[in-house]
Amino acid sequence: MASAVAATTTHAPAPAFAGDKYRGAVVEDLQLPPAFALPADEAISRAIELAYERDFSQIPVLDQHRKPLGYLDVAALKTKWEAGEANPSDKVIAYMNKFQRSRSHPYTLITPSTPLAELEEFLQDNLFAIVTDWGRKFVLAVATQQDLENFVKRRGM
Template identity: 80%
Template sequence: MASSSGSSASGSHNPQGDHYRGAVVEDLQLPPAFALPSDEAISRAIELAYERDFSYIPVLDRERRPLGYVDVAQLKSKWEAGEANPSDKVVRYMTKFKRSTIHHPYTLITPSTTLADLEKFLKENTFAIVTDWDRKFVLGVATSQDLNNFVTRRG
């Protein structure tokens, strides 16, 4: 779940030159999403991120809707520089998702989004949050590395 300069990435498909052979996000076999509640302490967020080897973690509200994300390396740097206290809440340091459709159209990434469309999205974004069609649940996080791993596995 993020914004991009394109429109919905879930419907178009370009079979010509598609080195993903029509595969979709679900074919990446991403691990289940790991997300943080907005009131989680940053010390715990950093600990959990390193346990799971995640660089970005979605932040959710009480209804488990995505609010934004935490850049773990940036958060750790602020902590080490004394600019953040271990007990501070992640909501204070998260990057909020831009929900304006005028300047930053929302791009929906679901399990049925083609990998070709995901690749286009990732050219302008560091990662993609995979959600259900209604954008109520975070299902996973996809990166360019996931695409590279898929191509390597598939041969």
């Protein structure tokens, strides 16, 4: 059936990304700043200080091998801090949101070569995406819906 339709078409086929509002762009095209992440054993006093210096609301938390364990929700931590429920010397691992990895919630690999359409789909269910290398050994950047919106505005799409 598809070949009959193609035989009657008189113009060239559309590129693969014709329906893609990102025009085939990938995460690398977002030109994200390098990621800022914290080791799991960092004191929360330092974490809050660094988060506010950089104006970040979520910060990836890494293990001793620099693999992502979870993330720190800075606003939630600040609330606990102000309520006296967190001590300055407490470690961020005690307050981080652990990534849920299971068969029902598999790890979604987001790399610099991930198409923006896939990133957009991922961000429909997540606040942000951690961009890693293929081996998940290094956190390269953090991407948000805002980054996608800025990209579209910059490109006049």
